[in-house]
Amino acid sequence: xxxxxxxxxxxxxxxxxxxxxxxxxxxxxxxFPVAVGVVRTPAAEDLTGRLLRLxxxxxxxxxxxxxxxxxxxxxxxxxxxxxxxxxxxxVGVLVLSAAQRGIPVHMYTPSEVKKxxxxxxxxxxxxxxxxxxxxxxxxxxxxxxxxxxxLALAVCHCWRAPLLARQAALTSVPRQGQHP
Amino acid sequence: xxxxxxxxxxxxxxxxxxxxxxxxxxxxxxxFPVAVGVVRTPAAEDLTGRLLRLxxxxxxxxxxxxxxxxxxxxxxxxxxxxxxxxxxxxVGVLVLSAAQRGIPVHMYTPSEVKKxxxxxxxxxxxxxxxxxxxxxxxxxxxxxxxxxxxLALAVCHCWRAPLLARQAALTSVPRQGQHP
Numbered sequence: 476x477x478x479x480x481x482x483x484x485x486x487x488x489x490x491x492x493x494x495x496x497x498x499x500x501x502x503x504x505x506x507f508p509v510a511v512g513v514v515r516t517p518a519a520e521d522l523t524g525r526l527l528r529l530x531x532x533x534x535x536x537x538x539x540x541x542x543x544x545x546x547x548x549x550x551x552x553x554x555x556x557x558x559x560x561x562x563x564x565x566v567g568v569l570v571l572s573a574a575q576r577g578i579p580v581h582m583y584t585p586s587e588v589k590k591x592x593x594x595x596x597x598x599x600x601x602x603x604x605x606x607x608x609x610x611x612x613x614x615x616x617x618x619x620x621x622x623x624x625x626l627a628l629a630v631c632h633c634w635r636a637p638l639l640a641r642q643a644a645l646t647s648v649p650r651q652g653q654h655p
Numbered sequence: 656x657x658x659x660x661x662x663x664x665x666x667x668x669x670x671x672x673x674x675x676x677x678x679x680x681x682x683x684x685x686x687f688p689v690a691v692g693v694v695r696t697p698a699a700e701d702l703t704g705r706l707l708r709l710x711x712x713x714x715x716x717x718x719x720x721x722x723x724x725x726x727x728x729x730x731x732x733x734x735x736x737x738x739x740x741x742x743x744x745x746v747g748v749l750v751l752s753a754a755q756r757g758i759p760v761h762m763y764t765p766s767e768v769k770k771x772x773x774x775x776x777x778x779x780x781x782x783x784x785x786x787x788x789x790x791x792x793x794x795x796x797x798x799x800x801x802x803x804x805x806l807a808l809a810v811c812h813c814w815r816a817p818l819l820a821r822q823a824a825l826t827s828v829p830r831q832g833q834h835p
Contacts, residue, residue, distance in 0.1 A: 526747060527754035550740070560730070563740055567706055567747025574707035 478636050482509070484542035484578075485629030486533075486569055487621045488550065490516055490525055490561040493569070494621030495533065497540045498611070498629035506633050508611045510540060511622045522561075526568050533572045545573045546632035548624070549582040581639070583631055588624075591631040603627055658816050662689070664722035664758075665809030666713075666749055667801045668730065670696055670705055670741040673749070674801030675713065677720045678791070678809035686813050688791045690720060691802045702744065710748045717756055725753045726812035728804070729762040761819070763811055768804075771811040783807055 667674030
């Protein structure tokens with residue numbers, strides 16, 4: 476199954492910093508960088524204003540780059556409680572932007588992304604940055620870390636998408652005796 | 656400070672069931688029920704579709720009832736991890752709807768709401784339902800619990816708003832020597 480031309484938006488969700496990327500799939504495992512950036516919202520502003528800023532920015536990205544699919548990091552309850560909640564609120568807003576445009580959303584855990592990109596589910600940030608720079612043929616490592624993570628998410632989906640498509644095709648095969 | 660006529664939307668956030676209410680403040684502590692309901696999204700649907708349904712419903716409520724302010728329950732990390740995350744995603748989407756309309760959002764913990772309504776921060780569901788039914792002069796107790804909670808949140812804000820307004824007025828008094 477060839478997904479040549481598939482445009483994937485990778486999102487490393489966050490309220491203070493949200494990494495965004497767009498990667499285009501080529502033939503086989505070829506992947507090409509289209510855009511990468513980080514949306515920041517001021518910590519001094521209230522939640523209402525910050526979510527609106529984030530939503531406006533991701534809407535602009537989606538309208539500018541017209542991704543076919545969104546790959547976003549699946550978040551877990553760990554670390555600072557308030558940060559986790561803020562990130563979860565941000566995920567709601569980010570997923571909504573995709574939903575409003577009919578763009579499907581796939582979630583990947585950090586270890587799924589690490590495994591896909593580096594072959595090691597426990598790769599550190601440095602290893603991940605080296606790998607993503609090499610895979611996308613970038614002239615220098617993407618910065619900050621959120622930008623690199625967003626690229627890794629998008630590439631992870633490019634490589635997982637053919638498998639997911641095959642699985643979906645298998646499960647949607649009409650059962651014997653069914654006449655559509 | 657009289658907030659006669661203030662329209663408060665109360666939201667008990669959730670993805671499976673989200674309680675919504677609109678209450679109008681009268682003179683003093685008088686409060687009048689305007690609307691109450693529960694938005695449900697099917698558990699079988701994916702997160703993307705569910706957040707879109709929730710967002711569309713709350714947008715409709717806001718456009719129909721034109722609240723001046725939103726009071727929403729502050730959520731904590733407790734209970735089932737996946738439920739908490741779903742609720743946190745829902746909060747992001749709900750707060751965004753208010754933000755897009757320039758409606759300010761206030762968050763209250765469950766114990767703040769219980770204290771305001773019943774005088775007891777640890778009141779149980781039954782006590783809360785009795786109190787909210789009496790306070791709003793309802794002919795029967797609101798059902799389900801999410802609807803009652805949404806009403807309690809709105810009444811809580813009606814009663815806290817004059818205090819918050821006085822505090823805001825105090826902190827915005829120009830300092831001596833300042834000439835605006």
